[in-house]
Amino acid sequence: MPNAETIVALSTPAGESAIALIRLSGPDCAQIGRAVIGRAKPLRTRYAHFASYRDLNGTVLDDCVITYYAEGQSFTGEAMLEIAPHGNPLIVQKIMTDLLARGCRPAEPGEFTRTAFLNGRMDLSQAEAVSDLIRARSDRSLEAAQRQLHGSVGRKMSELTERLLSVMAQLEAYIDFPEEDLPGEDQAGPSRELRRLIVDMRELIETQRYAALLHDGIKTLIVGEPNVGKSSLINALTGSQRSIVSEMPGTTRDYISAFLMVGPWRIEVLDTAGLHEAGDAIEKIGIDHTIEQSETADFFLLVLDATTPSPTLPDALLQRMRPDNTLIIVNKTDLADGGAHAGFLPEFSQVPMSLLAHEGLDALRTQWLAAIDAGLKQPQKDGVVVNARHAASLSRAVEALELASDKLLRGEPTELVAADLREAITFIGEVVGRVDNERMLDSLFKQFCIGK
Ligand SMILES: Nc1nc2c(ncn2[C@@H]2O[C@H](COP(=O)(O)OP(=O)(O)OP(=O)(O)O)[C@@H](O)[C@H]2O)c(=O)[nH]1
Ligand SMILES: [Mg+2]
Secondary structure: OOOOOOEEEEOOOOOOEEEOOEEEEOOOHHHHHHHHHOOOOOOOEOEEEEEEEEOOOOOEEEEEEEEEEOOOOOOOOOOEEEEEOEEOHHHHHHHHHHHHHOOOEEOOOOHHHHHHHHOOOOOHHHHHHHHHHHHOOOHHHHHHHHHHHOOHHHHHHHHHHHHHHHHHHHHHHHHHOOHHHOOHHHHHHHHHHHHHHHHHHHHHHHHHHHHHHHHHOEEEEEEEOOOOOHHHHHHHHHOOOOOOOOOOOOOOOOOEEEEEEEOOEEEEEEEOOOOOOOOOHHHHHHHHHHHHHHOOOOEEEEEEEOOOOOOOOOHHHHOOOOOOOEEEEEEOOOOOOOHHHOOOOOOOEEEEOEOOOOEOHHHHHHHHHHHHHHHOOOOOOOOOOOOHHHHHHHHHHHHHHHHHHHHHHOOOOHHHHHHHHHHHHHHHHHHHOOOOOHHHHHHHHHOOOOOO
């Protein structure tokens, strides 16, 4: 559904910059482009015109580069205009005011991408990838967004749809030919393929967890008894004085969080209050917070003090720590060799460290990266990762397939099985936007930035 109006937005951040980019999309682009640079001839498509921008009063606002994209040759599929003046907020504001006076309407967040989707320039998963790409903060999430932008999710949905259609075609054979004409084992084919599809789709749904980790970062909790060096560790990892360090046990009362990179991964690391049984009321609240945070943590760094005996940890915390999601850091090796902890949680890896002497951080990073890589093996061979919206649609598709599979086993009429399969195909279609649901599109594109 093409825009009747021409929309306009500043696509670069507000503020001073070398240049700014103002984008327009819609039917008036060709006419506005010519008018603002006073050109009699039509604008050349995909050509950078360097000219003075004049407002409706004929005042020169700035020298700009103006690029025109003819309908069908642009991001949105409509005629588009990109105006690049100097990045002065005052100039930008004057140009925006002039463009509104010329009849443009301010674009809604994500409206350019939404128009591109509605004009069939991309499927819905690719439109979402545009937003993911802009927000990606780690190499891994960039890679995932780029793959999705290039259609990885769409291709996967086509593959699943093709497989379902082929099962349907086999079933149609039953509808067309009475059962006695077909050998009995033929029914086993569609049934087997259905089970395989269910397994494959469940695996795909599982990758949602991975997508959330890419997006939000791997949540890592630094835990341990008071005074072992937890705050010193978060400071060393982030290269800042994020958390107060002191020789007084119980310095950190509540958790403090920071972001950092470990190899290609984005990590949210949280320093927490020291764990010990006989604390004061405030410390107890801090410890409760730590336990609460542990419920959603993906990884733990358990810090021990080489000079003190091994700790007794709260059960609620211990239950969440496994050898594959926890590294033990034996700190203060400048004071003692840490051998006292050798038998403590023997399946867990230990990294000796002296934060005072700046020793052990590299080894920690190496082991940490290896542990994350091992724990987060690329979920799918083809690297396809789905988001929460995709997973919800796929789950409903799986439910429909399970119904179909049960009906098939019970020997119910093939027409009923086919109806479930068609429903599953509709749900798979939702992932790439073969849906007629304005509300869903509204909520999805609202999360975009303006000008995208
Ligand atoms: N000798 C030595 N002292 C250290 C080392 N790392 C930290 N410390 C000291 O240990 C004390 C406690 O450090 P913090 O980082 O505040 O410990 P914490 O675990 O955050 O303590 P709480 O917030 O009280 O739970 C400080 O005096 C640090 O300077 C180390 O590797 N060697
Ligand atoms: Mg602390």
